[in-house]
Amino acid sequence: MIRTEVRTRAQHAHAFLTAADLVIDLGHDAGIDDLGNTIGSLAVLAGIAAGDAICGAVLGERAAGQDHGDAVAMLRRTEPGKRLAPHLARLIDSKTETQYSPLLLTEARAADLLKAARRLVDGMDDVLRTLS
Known part of the structure; x- marks a missing residue:
């Protein structure tokens, strides 16, 4: 994974968090009824x-298969990933719940997922700062 790919995945991570914050702030006004699933998906x-960017920066590769569990295993191979991998595992475990389930995700559950995502993005920023 080359530097531009790492930078792009890092930008994506930040963009998804920014979009989640916008949904929190403006979602009801924009007619988004199902804030929980939208925020959780983001x-x-x-x-x-963020996991892709960390793995790309530290290992020079990222998991690209259909099994997102591979991404968690790969993240665990990095020093910062050992502490961050549980957050990614929690997010990946909720992917079906947030994106495919007909059930609505509560805003409290979405906030918990957003907290896990922020920890990963903060960890990614630390890694990228250290390596630059």
């Missing part, structure tokens, strides 16, 4: 992008 996407 949190999942932010966490996956």
Whole structure:
């Protein structure tokens, strides 16, 4: 994974968090009835992008298969990933719940997922600062 790909995935991670914050602030006004699932989905996407950026920066590769569990295993191979991998695992475990389930995700559950995503993105920023 080359530097531009790492930078792009890092930008994606931040963009998904920014979008989640906008949904929190403006979602009801924009007619988004199901804030929980939207925020939760964006949190999942932010966490996956952050994990990709960390792995790309530290290992020079990222998991690209259909099994997102591979991304968690790969993240655990990095020093910062050992402490961040549980957050990514939690987000990936919720992917079906947030993106495919007919059940509505509560805003409290979405906030928990967003917290996990923020930890991953903060960890990613620390890694990228250290390596630059």
